[in-house]
Structure formats: C-alpha cells, structure tokens
Amino acid sequence: MADANQKSELKLPRRTPIDSIYERIRKKILDSELAPGSQILEQELAVMLGVSRTPVREAVIRLQNEGLLEIVPRHGVRIVPIAVSDMREIYDVLISLEPRAAELLAARGASPKELRKLEASCERMADTLARGEMEKWALADEEFHLDIVQLSNNRRLVDIVLNCWDQVHRARYFTLRLRQHPRPSKSIEEHYEIIEAIRRGDASAARRLYRRHRERGLREQIDVMTAFRIHQI
Amino acid sequence: MADANQKSELKLPRRTPIDSIYERIRKKILDSELAPGSQILEQELAVMLGVSRTPVREAVIRLQNEGLLEIVPRHGVRIVPIAVSDMREIYDVLISLEPRAAELLAARGASPKELRKLEASCERMADTLARGEMEKWALADEEFHLDIVQLSNNRRLVDIVLNCWDQVHRARYFTLRLRQHPRPSKSIEEHYEIIEAIRRGDASAARRLYRRHRERGLREQIDVMTAFRIHQI
DNA sequence: GATCCGATCTATGTATACATTAAATTATTT
DNA sequence: AAATAATTTAATGTATACATAGATCGGATC
Missing domain, CATH: 1.10.10.10 (Winged helix-like DNA-binding domain superfamily/Winged helix DNA-binding domain)
Incomplete structure (x- = not known):
C-alpha cells in the first residue's frame, strides 16, 4: 500500500x-x-x-x-465589457441552470447537515444586514448560492455557473457598492422559501422559487444599470 | 450614445x-x-x-x-471518455438550457419564416425516416434543435449547448449506428408539438414540451448504453 | 489636394532550445 | 528480499528567436 x-x-x-x-x-x-x-x-x-x-x-x-x-x-x-444585453444573456443561462441545481438537490433530498449549512448562510445574511455590513452580506449571499449549486453534484453545471458569475462580477460589485441592495430582507425571505421547498423534497417548487429569485435579481441589476446610465461595465 | x-x-x-x-x-x-x-x-x-x-x-x-x-x-x-454519469451531467445542462431557448423563442414570437424552417426540418425527418436513411434523419433532427437554440438569440447559451453536444457526440453517434432510433416517429410528433407551442407564443408550454423531449432522449441514450454494457464511450 | 501605392514597422504566431521536475530505474542498505 | 535512496530519463513549461502579415506613414502621381 x-x-x-x-x-x-x-x-x-x-x-x-x-x-x-x-x-x-x-x-x-x-x-x-x-x-x-x-x-x-x-x-x-x-x-x-x-x-x-x-x-x-x-x-x-x-x-x-x-x-x-x-x-x-x-x-x-x-x-470584454459587459453591456445590459450581455447581462440578459448571462442571466438567461443562470436562470436556467441555478434553479435546475436546486431542483436536483430537492429531488435527491438534502441531508440535515446540508440544510443547516444553507440556513447558516441565511442567518449570517440577517446578522450582517442588521449591522449594515453589506460586503459581508453579499459574501453570505454568494455562499448560499454557491452551496446550492455545488450540492447539485454536477461538476459541469457548477463550472458553467461559476464562469457566468465571473462574467457578471463587475456589475454585481458595482450594484452592491452603489447603494444598499433594493430589498435585502426580501432576498433572505426568498432564500428561506427555497430551503423549505428543498427540505420538503418539492423539486419543482424549489426550481420555481429559485428561478423567481434570480429573475428578480436580474431585473434589479438592470434597473440599477439603466438608472445610472451604465451601458457597459 | x-x-x-x-x-x-x-x-x-x-x-x-x-x-x-x-x-x-x-x-x-x-x-x-x-x-x-x-x-x-x-x-x-x-x-x-x-x-x-x-x-x-x-x-x-x-x-x-x-x-x-x-x-x-x-x-x-x-x-476524456464519457461515462453514463457524465451523460447525466451533460444532459442536466441541456435539459435546462435548450428548453430555455425554446421558451425565449416562443416569448419573443417566431416569424413565419422561422417557423417554416423548423417545419422543413421535421418534414425532412419524416422523409428520411420513410426511406430508412437514419444518418440523414439524424442530421435533420440536429438541424431542428440547432435552429431552436440559435433562434434564442443568446450567443452564450448557444455556445454552451454546442459544447455539450460535442461532449456527447460519440455517444449519440454510437446510439444511432447501433440500431434504429427507438421511436423515431415519436420524436417528430414531439417536434411538431413544440413548434405549435412556439407558434401560439406559449412560452412555458414550449419549455415543458422541449424538456420532456430531452428527458426522453436522455433515458433512451442511457438505456442503450446500459443494455450494451457500454460504461464509457 | 487627394488618393493610391509602397516601404517600414511591429505584434503576433510559430519554431526551437533549454531548464525544471516528475517518473522510472537502478543501486544500496537493512 | 523489500524498501528506500540516488541517479537517470524524458516530457513539460518557459524563454527566446524569427518569419509573417497587417497597419501606419510617407511619397508620388493625377
């Protein structure tokens, strides 16, 4: 040996x-x-x-x-600069893949340990939000989404999603810095709803809720960019 | 500007x-x-x-x-050889992205010309099937799916899908050669249903139908591989 | 004065040479 | 004999040199 x-x-x-x-x-x-x-x-x-x-x-x-x-x-x-049209393209991919990851996770059944990890991220979001630490809030948010994607156990899906995140990274960073997230508490609520669907093993609900979450995110992102006349970033 | x-x-x-x-x-x-x-x-x-x-x-x-x-x-x-588990991973991505393309196409509304092109592929599938020309049948099938993806007008989505197709190419080719497609006429029927949903502008139906189509394709592919004890290809 | 042609310049794309380092093989020791 | 250490081998990773092609600039001609 x-x-x-x-x-x-x-x-x-x-x-x-x-x-x-x-x-x-x-x-x-x-x-x-x-x-x-x-x-x-x-x-x-x-x-x-x-x-x-x-x-x-x-x-x-x-x-x-x-x-x-x-x-x-x-x-x-x-x-390569990212324009609003690029954001749409990239989010189209994310809106398809990330909910699929949640669906897979719900379908296979998340372990208690995995669920606790997801909840921990949400709690950290609530804590940091209460203290106005938006950078740390964003990190906790990212961790939540990263966990869900990785728990799909699909390496290819993970790689594509991470690459998309890289591509929109500057825009996300900008949005975060520019002002408070439009409704940070709403995000946390939605996260808990997704966790609940996963806990129930309700795959299609997990997918639907996650998709709605990301669609809202895209809209907010685009709203900020158009409001500030940022055509490229 | x-x-x-x-x-x-x-x-x-x-x-x-x-x-x-x-x-x-x-x-x-x-x-x-x-x-x-x-x-x-x-x-x-x-x-x-x-x-x-x-x-x-x-x-x-x-x-x-x-x-x-x-x-x-x-x-x-x-x-890199593709195992059954890889097929699952790749089809997971395809099952998310291709239906999304159909959804986008239905949502934006396909032009009559675009619809005719899609129908032409289906007619070619029927023709070649009747003559038992399975290679040409497969080409027409591929063209149909390629058209739908490209009509999504999302370059990134197209690139990812094409790359996934490359990765499963050997398996698809093998399945095609090995024997007649399990139910080739079923495929054509499903294609027409998808076209109809797109024509109606029924985005979520287009997505659902497309997804079901691909899920069936994955099952068939995996069935063939396991039946022939092909663990890698 | 403008346009077209040519010469020059330069960044790339490719070849080659070389140093590094992991693998393999041999030698040595217990 | 087995295991470990040392030596050799060889494929890569990197640097460098060079040929090519495209862009710019200048000159010449209309």
Missing part, C-alpha cells in the same frame, strides 16, 4: 506557475484593474507579470474561452 | 493556422480517431499534424477548456 508515503499520497491538482499567471490576470480583470473595454498587448502583460509571453499567451487563451477577454489579432487582448 | 461600436462588425473570423490545428484535433476526437481514454503526447500530436508543439499546445488548452481532453502533467493529453 502506498498510503504510508506522505509525499506521493496527495495528488494535488498541481500548482503550476502558469495557473498562477492565469489567476493573476483573472483577478486583475475582476477587480477592474484591467479596465473593461481596454486593450493591452501580450508583451505588456508579460512585463507586468514578470514572465515571458508564452505563459501569458496560454493564460490568455483560457481567459478568452471563459469570455473575460478577447484576443484581437494585431491589438493585443481586449477586456 | 456611448455604445457605438458598429465598426467592429466588420471583423473577419480570421483564418489562422492555429484554428485549423484546433479543428483537426477536435475532429479526430469526435470521430474517435483519437480513442476515448487514450493518451497521447503533445510531441506526437505535433508530428502527426506536421507542426511544432506550440500551436498544438494552444489548441489543446482550448480543447481542455471544452472538456474534450485533459492535460495530464507528465503523460500528455488524455481524451
């Missing part, structure tokens, strides 16, 4: 430097450090990160596949 | 050699020329395609992102 050997036991996903290059560029995009709509040469990115063009190129290809940037033949890479 | 980017419409798809490398490897995988589960070194791929490792590497990164292969650190790339 090889399980006595500590070194070869852990088959980690392998931390290659190129993954870190990918992560660093991704972070710069999510944080708007690389501005949406702006262009930057591969060479400039390479210098910025202190590596050669090759690993930058490979990271950039991945990021293009994920829709975060676009390789423009003679002008380097372009950070 | 700030969103004036009409100039970028003139961008050609840019025929770079690397795209052709990508296409050639992708085709080899879809056609099982590179067998599922097999491994091959980057160098061997490069020699096989008559180029250096660099463009192969870039193509391979894209293919990994699309889930067609996996880069295994010291053993080249591995063509």
Whole structure:
C-alpha cells in the first residue's frame, strides 16, 4: 500500500506557475484593474507579470474561452465589457441552470447537515444586514448560492455557473457598492422559501422559487444599470 | 450614445493556422480517431499534424477548456471518455438550457419564416425516416434543435449547448449506428408539438414540451448504453 | 489636394532550445 | 528480499528567436 508515503499520497491538482499567471490576470480583470473595454498587448502583460509571453499567451487563451477577454489579432487582448444585453444573456443561462441545481438537490433530498449549512448562510445574511455590513452580506449571499449549486453534484453545471458569475462580477460589485441592495430582507425571505421547498423534497417548487429569485435579481441589476446610465461595465 | 461600436462588425473570423490545428484535433476526437481514454503526447500530436508543439499546445488548452481532453502533467493529453454519469451531467445542462431557448423563442414570437424552417426540418425527418436513411434523419433532427437554440438569440447559451453536444457526440453517434432510433416517429410528433407551442407564443408550454423531449432522449441514450454494457464511450 | 501605392514597422504566431521536475530505474542498505 | 535512496530519463513549461502579415506613414502621381 502506498498510503504510508506522505509525499506521493496527495495528488494535488498541481500548482503550476502558469495557473498562477492565469489567476493573476483573472483577478486583475475582476477587480477592474484591467479596465473593461481596454486593450493591452501580450508583451505588456508579460512585463507586468514578470514572465515571458508564452505563459501569458496560454493564460490568455483560457481567459478568452471563459469570455473575460478577447484576443484581437494585431491589438493585443481586449477586456470584454459587459453591456445590459450581455447581462440578459448571462442571466438567461443562470436562470436556467441555478434553479435546475436546486431542483436536483430537492429531488435527491438534502441531508440535515446540508440544510443547516444553507440556513447558516441565511442567518449570517440577517446578522450582517442588521449591522449594515453589506460586503459581508453579499459574501453570505454568494455562499448560499454557491452551496446550492455545488450540492447539485454536477461538476459541469457548477463550472458553467461559476464562469457566468465571473462574467457578471463587475456589475454585481458595482450594484452592491452603489447603494444598499433594493430589498435585502426580501432576498433572505426568498432564500428561506427555497430551503423549505428543498427540505420538503418539492423539486419543482424549489426550481420555481429559485428561478423567481434570480429573475428578480436580474431585473434589479438592470434597473440599477439603466438608472445610472451604465451601458457597459 | 456611448455604445457605438458598429465598426467592429466588420471583423473577419480570421483564418489562422492555429484554428485549423484546433479543428483537426477536435475532429479526430469526435470521430474517435483519437480513442476515448487514450493518451497521447503533445510531441506526437505535433508530428502527426506536421507542426511544432506550440500551436498544438494552444489548441489543446482550448480543447481542455471544452472538456474534450485533459492535460495530464507528465503523460500528455488524455481524451476524456464519457461515462453514463457524465451523460447525466451533460444532459442536466441541456435539459435546462435548450428548453430555455425554446421558451425565449416562443416569448419573443417566431416569424413565419422561422417557423417554416423548423417545419422543413421535421418534414425532412419524416422523409428520411420513410426511406430508412437514419444518418440523414439524424442530421435533420440536429438541424431542428440547432435552429431552436440559435433562434434564442443568446450567443452564450448557444455556445454552451454546442459544447455539450460535442461532449456527447460519440455517444449519440454510437446510439444511432447501433440500431434504429427507438421511436423515431415519436420524436417528430414531439417536434411538431413544440413548434405549435412556439407558434401560439406559449412560452412555458414550449419549455415543458422541449424538456420532456430531452428527458426522453436522455433515458433512451442511457438505456442503450446500459443494455450494451457500454460504461464509457 | 487627394488618393493610391509602397516601404517600414511591429505584434503576433510559430519554431526551437533549454531548464525544471516528475517518473522510472537502478543501486544500496537493512 | 523489500524498501528506500540516488541517479537517470524524458516530457513539460518557459524563454527566446524569427518569419509573417497587417497597419501606419510617407511619397508620388493625377
């Protein structure tokens, strides 16, 4: 048995430097450090990160596949800006997939432990909301949704949803910063309704409620963007 | 208006050699020329395609992102085989997204021309079925589904669906070859029902009918695989 | 003065070389 | 003989060099 050997036991996903290059560029995009709509040469990115063009190129290809940037033949890479129409496209996908995750979870039956974890996120939302800590509120909200998606036990579904979240990340961050969430307590209520449907094993209710929740989210997001005349972000 | 980017419409798809490398490897995988589960070194791929490792590497990164292969650190790339559990995962995504496309199409209202195109595919299915030309039948079927997805006018949704189709391509091809489609005429009936719902503008019916159609397809696919003890393909 | 053609410049796409590191194999020790 | 350590092998990950093609700029011609 090889399980006595500590070194070869852990088959980690392998931390290659190129993954870190990918992560660093991704972070710069999510944080708007690389501005949406702006262009930057591969060479400039390479210098910025202190590596050669090759690993930058490979990271950039991945990021293009994920829709975060676009390789423009003679002008380097372009950070793709998200317009209202893009928000609609992305939320269309989320409105289909996330409720499906809730449906699957309800259908297979959530364990008490899993349900408690979901409730814990909601409680944390209520706490942070009471204290006006909107950043922490948003984190708890994200955790709730992440848990539900991951509990679907469908890796492909998870990956697609996470990628969509990345694409709308700047818009969500902006909305959060700009002002209080329109009705934060309403969100928490809806979360509890979803948890209840999952607890009952009512798959189609879980799906319907989750979908309504996300549709409301999209509307609010678009309302904020149009109200502030943000056509792209 | 700030969103004036009409100039970028003139961008050609840019025929770079690397795209052709990508296409050639992708085709080899879809056609099982590179067998599922097999491994091959980057160098061997490069020699096989008559180029250096660099463009192969870039193509391979894209293919990994699309889930067609996996880069295994010291053993080249591995063509990812699709198991029954993978079929479930992928169809979960399709069962969410394709009905959503039908729903969107019904909601926005299909033009007479668009409806005729959909009907034409169904007629072609009936014709080819009557002649026992199952390959052509499958092509017409694919066209029907492709049209509906594309008519959703949601590029991201289209991309994800096409990628899922790629991933289950070998299984679909196998099922088709192995024997007659379980009930090909049933498929056509269901297609007409979907078209009718779209014509009525009944979005939720279009979604429901489409979903049922795909759920049946998944069941049949899995039945065939388990009946023939195909655990991976 | 404007347009068209050509020359130059530059970013990319590709090839190649090299260093790193994981795997495999051999040698050594208990 | 088994296990571990050391050495070798080899595939990758990265850097660099170079050829190509597209864009810009200037000059020449109408």
